[in-house]
Amino acid sequence: MGKALGDVLGLAAGVAVSPLPIVAIILVLATPRGRLNGPLFAIGWVVGLSALGAVMLAIGGPAGASTHQQPATWVGGLKLALGVLLVLLGARQWRRRSVDASQAQLPKWMAAIDRFTPIKIFGLGLALAAANLKNAPLTLAAGASISSAGLPIGQQIASLAVFVIIGSLGLLAPLGVVLFMGEPAKNMLDGWRDWAVRHNTAVMAVLCFVLGLKLFGDGLGILIS
Template identity: 40%
Template sequence: MTSGLLDAVTHGLGVAISPLVIIVLVLILLSSRARPNGLAFLTGWLVGLAALGAVIFALGGFAAGGAAHPFEGLVKLGFGLLLLGFAWRVWRREQGANGGPGWMSSVDTFGVAKSAAAGAFFAAVYPKNLILTAAAASELAKSSTTAQEIGGYLLFIAIGSVTIAGPVLLYLLLGQRVDPLLRRLDGWLGTHSWAVLTVLMLVFGLKLSISGIIHLAGA
């Protein structure tokens, strides 16, 4: 497996494991407009990932000037340090905390437009996902052919969307019969999301930081 495809898989998993995003989706699926809003959220999510990848590909990734150019190493190191900083912030702020942000109480009032906008935001603007998506797309931008870029990025989107598409499709198939499962998932994530997010950002923060340092050492 090439470096780009490996990053597509690993970073896709990092995007898929997004506790806050899953909680928001669960709240949408437990609302009175679950079907249209759930589909809108999923659509916004997919569009957000596709749009961010298209921007990175259009910029040619971060490997300006060749594989040994120090700019790529600096970007990777910067991304890694940002994720480590976010991990520390989440650990300090959320450890032992109950509940989520205040705005989450209004999720059940969302319409289709707001649900789609929320999906796009969490895919392309939410810091963890933005960083992991940009890093994956940047690596894939080094591929020798456009087909390899597109194929690798489609793999990234597929892996990164499993935890979003899965609940939506399950609800479309089973309807309110999945509500008990969704409520248990919401309860578990409400208690443990800070720990999951901290570990995830710590792992990817170290990965990107070390990769950036190695790149700079070889530049």
């Protein structure tokens, strides 16, 4: 189990450092129903990561992700492909970054967050976790690493739970600040939001590039071993 955790911790950290979802939950928390909608957003996020990871575990078992306690060839191919995808996404994000970070703008849909129903808030958290172009490949790669480690099902679930918890820390931090500090947390969260908006594209580019290269290397290592 230790090796599986070692493989997924870096991927989980990459999921946790997601500026756009962090901005989204800060905006959600600033709405009149923030104390309700904030936890709903976080639950949607956790469900999204858990479901996507569980799908990978369900596929990995019958597909023979582990052969003689070693990752199967297809796991190496999957990691290599996901790595290439992330590197390309990182290069695209880097080209799109604003030279003047102060000119960075939020996506237009974020302006309507204060009008979202609780169901939409839950769905937003779900989508930003499971359908995000950075988080989805990292979660699939984590699921592949866990399923290829040859662990009993209980340890696989525990490893996925650790991945989800660490991958959710970026969202849980502002949620915890609001729930425990209340109104005095507003200025702190405003500062976090402004920083995340300004540096979202650059942070995404660097994370995608670095983690993409890691997955590419891992996949290549499995294929040639």
